[in-house]
Amino acid sequence: MSFAMRRIPDCQVHAAPGFSLAAAVLHEFYASADADGVSLTALALMLGASRGNKAKLWIRHEALASETGTPYPAGLVELGFDPTLLLFVRALDVPSALQAGLEGARCKALGAVIIDIRGEARAYDLTASRRLALAAKTSGVPVFLLRSGATVKASAAETRWLARSAPSRALAAKAPGQPAFHLTLLRARNGQEGAQHHLEWNRDAQRLENRFAEGEAGYGTRPDDRSAPSLSRPVVPISLNRSRPARDEQPHAQRAG
Amino acid sequence: MNSPTRNERDERPFVLVEKDRGALRIAALDRVAAGIGLRIGMALTEARALWPNLEVAEANNEADTDFLRRASDLCDMFTPLVALHGRDGLILDITGCAHLFGGEEAMLGRARRRLAGLGFTTWAAMADTPDAAWAFARYRRNRIAAPGEEKIHARALPITALDQPIETTLALSRAGFRILADLADRPSHLLTARFGAGLSHALRRVLGHEDIRITPLRPAPLIVAERHFAEPLAHVESLLGALERLAQDIVEALERRGAGGRAFEASFFRSDGAVRRVMIETAQGTRDPAVLMRLLRLRIDTLTDPLDPGFGFDALRLAVHRSEPLDAQQSTLEGGTAPAEEAGEIAALVDRLTVRFGRENVRRFVGRDTHDPVRAGGSVPYLSGHAAAPFPAPEPGQPPARPLTLFEYPHLIEVLAEVPDSPPLRFRWRRVLHEVRLAEGPERIAPEWWREASGGGDRPPATRDYYRIEDANGHRFWIFREGLYEDSTARPRWFMHGLFA
Numbered sequence: 001m002s003f004a005m006r007r008i009p010d011c012q013v014h015a016a017p018g019f020s021l022a023a024a025v026l027h028e029f030y031a032s033a034d035a036d037g038v039s040l041t042a043l044a045l046m047l048g049a050s051r052g053n054k055a056k057l058w059i060r061h062e063a064l065a066s067e068t069g070t071p072y073p074a075g076l077v078e079l080g081f082d083p084t085l086l087l088f089v090r091a092l093d094v095p096s097a098l099q100a101g102l103e104g105a106r107c108k109a110l111g112a113v114i115i116d117i118r119g120e121a122r123a124y125d126l127t128a129s130r131r132l133a134l135a136a137k138t139s140g141v142p143v144f145l146l147r148s149g150a151t152v153k154a155s156a157a158e159t160r161w162l163a164r165s166a167p168s169r170a171l172a173a174k175a176p177g178q179p180a181f182h183l184t185l186l187r188a189r190n191g192q193e194g195a196q197h198h199l200e201w202n203r204d205a206q207r208l209e210n211r212f213a214e215g216e217a218g219y220g221t222r223p224d225d226r227s228a229p230s231l232s233r234p235v236v237p238i239s240l241n242r243s244r245p246a247r248d249e250q251p252h253a254q255r256a257g
Numbered sequence: 258m259n260s261p262t263r264n265e266r267d268e269r270p271f272v273l274v275e276k277d278r279g280a281l282r283i284a285a286l287d288r289v290a291a292g293i294g295l296r297i298g299m300a301l302t303e304a305r306a307l308w309p310n311l312e313v314a315e316a317n318n319e320a321d322t323d324f325l326r327r328a329s330d331l332c333d334m335f336t337p338l339v340a341l342h343g344r345d346g347l348i349l350d351i352t353g354c355a356h357l358f359g360g361e362e363a364m365l366g367r368a369r370r371r372l373a374g375l376g377f378t379t380w381a382a383m384a385d386t387p388d389a390a391w392a393f394a395r396y397r398r399n400r401i402a403a404p405g406e407e408k409i410h411a412r413a414l415p416i417t418a419l420d421q422p423i424e425t426t427l428a429l430s431r432a433g434f435r436i437l438a439d440l441a442d443r444p445s446h447l448l449t450a451r452f453g454a455g456l457s458h459a460l461r462r463v464l465g466h467e468d469i470r471i472t473p474l475r476p477a478p479l480i481v482a483e484r485h486f487a488e489p490l491a492h493v494e495s496l497l498g499a500l501e502r503l504a505q506d507i508v509e510a511l512e513r514r515g516a517g518g519r520a521f522e523a524s525f526f527r528s529d530g531a532v533r534r535v536m537i538e539t540a541q542g543t544r545d546p547a548v549l550m551r552l553l554r555l556r557i558d559t560l561t562d563p564l565d566p567g568f569g570f571d572a573l574r575l576a577v578h579r580s581e582p583l584d585a586q587q588s589t590l591e592g593g594t595a596p597a598e599e600a601g602e603i604a605a606l607v608d609r610l611t612v613r614f615g616r617e618n619v620r621r622f623v624g625r626d627t628h629d630p631v632r633a634g635g636s637v638p639y640l641s642g643h644a645a646a647p648f649p650a651p652e653p654g655q656p657p658a659r660p661l662t663l664f665e666y667p668h669l670i671e672v673l674a675e676v677p678d679s680p681p682l683r684f685r686w687r688r689v690l691h692e693v694r695l696a697e698g699p700e701r702i703a704p705e706w707w708r709e710a711s712g713g714g715d716r717p718p719a720t721r722d723y724y725r726i727e728d729a730n731g732h733r734f735w736i737f738r739e740g741l742y743e744d745s746t747a748r749p750r751w752f753m754h755g756l757f758a
Binding site for chain 1: 599617622
């Protein structure tokens with residue numbers, strides 16, 4: 001059956017235990033739009049949190065405070081992070097953010113280094129990224145470099161992602177659901193450029209889970225999604241290896257309507 | 258100690274005046290002015306009548322105090338215990354310090370030469386008690402009494418040496434007392450009955466019967482190591498070499514106490530009197546000279562105002578201001594990374610970051626026990642001793658109820674389609690129109706009225722109704738409405754307070 005063949009890649013996505021990125025390398029995340037800056041931060045913290053109970057260094061460019069606000073510990077807890085494991089550095093400019101990041105990337109005891117910078121940073125060039133990548137390789141600590149308000153440029157990063165927040169799966173009474181993101185792989189050493197990931201944060205399991213592919217039923221309604229050509233598909237979605245978490249499986253009791 | 262000397266060739270008498278009891282009076286004068294019969298406390302009009310060519314300037318007490326503080330910094334190289342006394346005096350506790358400078362006389366000479374370098378004319382003295390030293394400095398002028406003769410000299414001091422209020426001194430002199438011996442030979446209870454206990458205490462202190470500790474300007478460090486150079490050192494590298502030897506001494510002292518230092522201070526005394534202090538703090542008790550030196554070097558390298566040797570540094574001090582118990586460390590076998598070792602590495606990272614980026618910029622998150630979202634939590638400097646309230650555990654299976662980031666000042670948003678008691682359907686924030694797709698709320702959060710009203714007016718701060726909303730593009734926001742629809746006096750306003758992941 002032709003449609004069954006089409007669905008196999010989806011099944012593989014479902015079977016993956018959780019989305020994670022390689023340690024000991026530099027990963028870059030670009031925000032699709034200015035408003036997606038906070039999604040980058042959340043993604044990096046999530047990827048860091050899934051690496052266990054190790055301290056994480058989070059460096060934040062002071063220019064972001066006016067753009068996306070200041071970190072809120074209660075919100076960190078609500079996402080399932082342990083705020084006491086976060087070492088937070090306020091960087092007044094990009095060079096000091098990179099300097100602090102380099103210092104952290106050399107420290108083996110860290111679980112992850114997150115460098116959150118804003119704007120077209122001249123200081124972040126090929127040399128600076130190579131330095132970070134090398135430090136990460138030596139120490140085994142993954143470095144997540146987050147860029148909002150910047151155009152993509154060449155660097156020594158192992159992977160480069162374009163990220164934005166995605167519509168969540170609504171809960172009962174049209175309440176916003178778990179954080180969801182959409183990632184596009186812009187560059188990868190192993191040549192999987194263009195791969196798309198639709199991720200949802202599972203706080204209780206502390207991992208990012210691949211959700212359903214774009215265009216699938218249950219995926220948030222976006223204008224551009226509707227414009228995609230509709231494929232022939234069964235009316236009732238058939239899943240081949242495991243059932244897709246359906247809406248009924250959500251807990252019925254909601255906090256507030 | 259006098260004001261800095263002016264040009265000696267200028268023969269015009271010079272005085273500083275300040276307003277006192279409704280008139281401008283002389284607060285300080287130079288040698289020429291003193292020689293022609295002017296004195297402190299004399300009205301300026303009277304002085305002008307005597308000497309029309311008097312040169313007058315207004316006294317600036319703040320500048321005087323600043324200058325005195327600079328002098329006290331300079332004296333810091335002789336002992337860490339330096340106190341200001343009145344508006345023109347410094348008192349140094351040199352217990353156990355004199356031998357480092359070749360005896361008391363040599364030390365006194367050196368201190369006076371250094372102060373002269375700053376432009377001071379000094380009178381100095383040494384004695385068993387601070388009060389006696391003060392009295393000797395004023396009434397015996399730069400003479401050090403031979404051991405055992407101190408009490409004899411003290412008895413010969415005039416009664417003004419007791420530094421008592423003018424009324425007391427006047428009453429004593431009217432009663433015929435001239436020198437301290439006159440008072441000392443009387444039963445002290447008579448003096449106490451007439452003038453209060455203060456006078457007899459002062460008398461006992463000047464005579465050396467009773468001692469008192471001075472309150473130093475800067476807290477006394479726990480451990481001090483210092484080095485004085487015969488020739489000023491002008492090379493920063495050789496200075497750091499000397500500092501390293503001091504670090505070694507400090508570490509040995511810490512080891513003997515079974516302690517690790519948390520706060521260190523290096524003081525560099527330049528030969529022209531300038532003093533530079535460099536402070537470092539550590540996240541864990543430190544007793545490793547290599548770590549200490551690395552932090553100090555990093556701090557010195559990153560000084561915004563670099564260490565300028567000028568004519569060279571002639572003394573160097575390293576002090577521990579805070580310490581904590583630290584057991585001897587045993588490294589793990591096989592080079593495994595024990596949790597303690599990992600914590601140590603993190604602490605070392607915190608130290609390096611703090612030294613490089615400043616104490617205020619390296620932070621940790623703390624929670625506070627309150628329901629007010631604005632006060633609920635934030636970050637504090639990592640090295641501050643702030644205790645944190647435990648964070649409440651989130652409800653399993655529920656989406657986050659609080660945003661990841663919060664705006665310090667909520668942004669006013671323009672609501673385009675309003676429905677009473679529910680979130681807006683459309684709103685404009687930062688000139689971008691957002692179409693609300695999903696919403697949850699309201700969560701009513703009343704302000705903590707027992708705290709100071711945030712509005713500052715008579716009205717209590719308004720209740721806020723918070724909504725979690727998601728727009729058509731998948732961005733999630735935390736917005737609130739201030740004020741209620743029932744409240745007809747003010748139209749409710751909407752604000753953007755935070756962003757969800």
